Amino acid sequence: MKKDFISVHDLSLYEFHEIMDMTAEIKEHPQRFRNKLKDRILAMIFQKPSLRTRVTFEVGMLELGGSAIYLSPADSQVGTREAYFDVGKNLERWVNAIMIRTFAHQNVIDLASNTRIPVINGLSDLLHPCQAMADFFTLKEKKGDLAQLKLAYVGDGNNVCHSLLFAAAKAGCRMAVATPPGYEPKAEMVKLAEEDGRQTGFSLSLTSDARQAVSQADAVYTDVWASMGQEAEKQARAKIFAPYQVNGSLMALAQKEAYFMHCLPAHRGEEVTDEVIDSPGSIVYDQAENRLHIQKVIMVLLMGKK
Numbered sequence: 001m002k003k004d005f006i007s008v009h010d011l012s013l014y015e016f017h018e019i020m021d022m023t024a025e026i027k028e029h030p031q032r033f034r035n036k037l038k039d040r041i042l043a044m045i046f047q048k049p050s051l052r053t054r055v056t057f058e059v060g061m062l063e064l065g066g067s068a069i070y071l072s073p074a075d076s077q078v079g080t081r082e083a084y085f086d087v088g089k090n091l092e093r094w095v096n097a098i099m100i101r102t103f104a105h106q107n108v109i110d111l112a113s114n115t116r117i118p119v120i121n122g123l124s125d126l127l128h129p130c131q132a133m134a135d136f137f138t139l140k141e142k143k144g145d146l147a148q149l150k151l152a153y154v155g156d157g158n159n160v161c162h163s164l165l166f167a168a169a170k171a172g173c174r175m176a177v178a179t180p181p182g183y184e185p186k187a188e189m190v191k192l193a194e195e196d197g198r199q200t201g202f203s204l205s206l207t208s209d210a211r212q213a214v215s216q217a218d219a220v221y222t223d224v225w226a227s228m229g230q231e232a233e234k235q236a237r238a239k240i241f242a243p244y245q246v247n248g249s250l251m252a253l254a255q256k257e258a259y260f261m262h263c264l265p266a267h268r269g270e271e272v273t274d275e276v277i278d279s280p281g282s283i284v285y286d287q288a289e290n291r292l293h294i295q296k297v298i299m300v301l302l303m304g305k306k
Contacts, residue, residue, distance in 0.1 A: 008166035016170040037066035045100040056292040088115035118302035132163035134290040146171035152217035157185035165193035172200030178213035217254040221261040
């Protein structure tokens with residue numbers, strides 16, 4: 001039975017920690033995995049621009065002995081020129097897996113439910129699971145025991161926030177989310193995360209007070225205030241989110257050795273200041289690097305020879 005990688009919520013606790021452990025091994029000993037995906041082909045459907053997602057998946061396939069095919073919005077026109085059902089039915093005849101970076105989360109679901117090959121969610125408006133897994137692997141590298149951490153997320157309760165909630169629940173850590181009123185993470189995502197965390201010791205606080213959320217945090221995470229597709233809201237959001245900027249005074253409320261995190265790209269001077277993102281405690285480029293390693297593991301688990 002084929003498996004997909006659509007949400008961190010779908011992972012069992014064993015699978016979550018298995019991916020973490022395998023990522024440490026693949027990062028330290030990449031040569032051991034050099035031919036794990038020999039002769040395997042990944043189709044990459046992009047409906048949004050990308051730097052990290054495209055490069056890390058493509059490089060990952062090359063380093064595992066396989067290859068990747070980039071399908072730009074103009075190439076595929078999925079959902080307009082051709083239905084997701086038909087695209088999936090074609091691709092499953094030629095390639096071994098599909099990665100999609102899209103807008104509506106339903107697009108991922110439609111593609112996965114109508115194909116016989118694995119589908120990887122490279123990003124949707126609802127979730128960003130590969131990013132969250134890379135983020136928690138980075139925290140594990142830096143801090144060790146994930147269950148002892150407090151992670152503060154400040155800003156928009158968006159797709160990144162949702163996936164971080166699921167990863168925090170699997171890890172069993174504390175998480176505090178500070179958003180402006182009306183921009184909280186979706187209630188159904190919060191409910192699922194709390195269900196996931198019942199057996200791990202996960203705790204969550206939701207607030208509109210950024211200072212309260214960041215207090216004594218081991219890591220402080222933020223994202224852009226207006227994501228792709230929200231450009232028309234950018235000016236209005238800039239005013240609403242201004243009190244949620246991660247700057248030196250906000251970071252001072254966290255633990256002395258706290259890390260700053262961001263999924264990138266960052267809008268410097270908006271959600272984060274140069275002082276913070278360029279500080280010794282910033283691990284944003286470690287997060288970006290670890291996208292490669294975490295995705296290599298995901299691809300091996302989904303496409304590797306059993």
